[in-house]
Amino acid sequence: MRAILNFAAALFVTNLRATLALRGAFWFAAVMMLLNNLLYFSIWWIFFDRFDEIRGWRFGDMAALFGVVAAGFGCAVVFAGGVRDLGRYIIDGELDGFLTQPKPPLLHALGSQSRASGWGDIASGLFLIGISGVVRPTTAPLVLVAVASSAAVFTATGVILHSSAFWLGRTDSLARQFWEFQIAFSSYPRVIFGGVLKVLLFTVIPAGFIGFLPAELLRDFTWLGLAAVLGGASAYVLLAFAVFGRGLRRYESGNRVGLRA
Amino acid sequence: MTTAALHPGFRPAKYLAVARTALRQALAERAAIVGRMAFYFVILLIFSQLWYVVGEMGALGELGATEFLWYLALTEWVMLSLTPVHLDIEADVRSGEIAYRLSRPISYLGGRLAEAAGDCALRAVTLGIWGFAMAYLLAGSLPKDPSGLLLALPLGVLALWLGLVSMAAIGVTAFWLQDCSPVYLVWQKAAFILGGLMLPLEIYPDWLRQVADWTPFSAFMYGVGRMSFGFDPVLAGEVALRLVGWSLLTTLLLVWMYRRALRGLEVNGG
Numbered sequence: 237m238r239a240i241l242n243f244a245a246a247l248f249v250t251n252l253r254a255t256l257a258l259r260g261a262f263w264f265a266a267v268m269m270l271l272n273n274l275l276y277f278s279i280w281w282i283f284f285d286r287f288d289e290i291r292g293w294r295f296g297d298m299a300a301l302f303g304v305v306a307a308g309f310g311c312a313v314v315f316a317g318g319v320r321d322l323g324r325y326i327i328d329g330e331l332d333g334f335l336t337q338p339k340p341p342l343l344h345a346l347g348s349q350s351r352a353s354g355w356g357d358i359a360s361g362l363f364l365i366g367i368s369g370v371v372r373p374t375t376a377p378l379v380l381v382a383v384a385s386s387a388a389v390f391t392a393t394g395v396i397l398h399s400s401a402f403w404l405g406r407t408d409s410l411a412r413q414f415w416e417f418q419i420a421f422s423s424y425p426r427v428i429f430g431g432v433l434k435v436l437l438f439t440v441i442p443a444g445f446i447g448f449l450p451a452e453l454l455r456d457f458t459w460l461g462l463a464a465v466l467g468g469a470s471a472y473v474l475l476a477f478a479v480f481g482r483g484l485r486r487y488e489s490g491n492r493v494g495l496r497a
Numbered sequence: 498m499t500t501a502a503l504h505p506g507f508r509p510a511k512y513l514a515v516a517r518t519a520l521r522q523a524l525a526e527r528a529a530i531v532g533r534m535a536f537y538f539v540i541l542l543i544f545s546q547l548w549y550v551v552g553e554m555g556a557l558g559e560l561g562a563t564e565f566l567w568y569l570a571l572t573e574w575v576m577l578s579l580t581p582v583h584l585d586i587e588a589d590v591r592s593g594e595i596a597y598r599l600s601r602p603i604s605y606l607g608g609r610l611a612e613a614a615g616d617c618a619l620r621a622v623t624l625g626i627w628g629f630a631m632a633y634l635l636a637g638s639l640p641k642d643p644s645g646l647l648l649a650l651p652l653g654v655l656a657l658w659l660g661l662v663s664m665a666a667i668g669v670t671a672f673w674l675q676d677c678s679p680v681y682l683v684w685q686k687a688a689f690i691l692g693g694l695m696l697p698l699e700i701y702p703d704w705l706r707q708v709a710d711w712t713p714f715s716a717f718m719y720g721v722g723r724m725s726f727g728f729d730p731v732l733a734g735e736v737a738l739r740l741v742g743w744s745l746l747t748t749l750l751l752v753w754m755y756r757r758a759l760r761g762l763e764v765n766g767g
Contacts, residue, residue: 268679275686286700413532421540428546
């Protein structure tokens, strides 16, 4: 376990060095994403300026939700940026390079890329959580739990969706589109969804574990809430490993000659 | 590279043929069409829930949740029908493909715009039919005065043209920036906010609405979506004039930027 953690840390440091090598491009991408998110969020400022609340949800709650989702997504693409290309790796036979090395192939494939724009997502997310007013000094450590579990569920659903390529062939653009649906569903107040849709948002589309539950944990801490957040995230991560492992048995090696340094 | 190749004579038939070919190619990409339709549905579904909750609170005033949902169906129809022509131009610049395309007996920019228009026509038709059906399904009825929707169709076509030339201008920035996606993201968010993609400008504070009116975005999105609130030919005429005016200005800007970009390309030995 220790060796795997060391490997993950080494992957992250290598990727960080690579993205920072183009310093101007790094800052440009991160700052533009920060502005992009804040501009997008201003729609909610306009909304709550007019309507004040939706079934008890106010501007601060929305800022916390949006902040958790943005920071969670940012962490997913910074630490596991390879998830967006996993389907392509599978279909083009590019997993070969990861399978020939004595490290867990899924971890290696996920950590093989890091996106500079993700730092902008993280910064905007933390800024919005900061201005939401729902976090007190005593509950500040929960921000880490909320963002980490959101990132874990984002990454796990990405792995599950892209692993469909093992069975269905080229599905990468569709998988990416459905992955982005998670963002669409996660960044709206939970209270507007009811009935079957609510059930779907905690199962097939895990928006509940990406945004709603972690954000509510910041708002009203309960031990049950914490257990639900951690339990949900762990379940999706285990499911992702199981689906990828199952798919790997069907994987047919590519014939591309390449080198991973 | 000859001047004639850079500025070939304008023959509409050539560009129509390019647009037709692009439309046929887009028709073959069924997964992309289905993906766009699914995304459109998801957005309408989420906002139908949101507006019904806000409507239950009695906060929408004279207009109901149905009109707000139809408003979104129209604005999203315009936004999702736009072909990302800026990405094609950026890819040509980054890969060097532009050098080959410039030597063809058709204007590079005109060809790219014709391709985008062909693809955009298919998107507009498929998403228009789909959006109408889904908005009807989720709203449960047409808006109180559905005749306004008829005015939205020609306004939508004008808005799409404005959108395409704007995105082409964003694509041309790749000659200097290489990566034009940051410029696109800012333009897109400006369209979301100042255009009123999700929220009609009636909801906005007065000062922000005034700012929006000075930009092309209010006619581009709100001008089309507003037609779901009722039949208003005078307003539609005003929106049409603004769309034509902004399209002309943007086209002039695009041509100016493109000429400057080509000059730079020649100086660099392209």
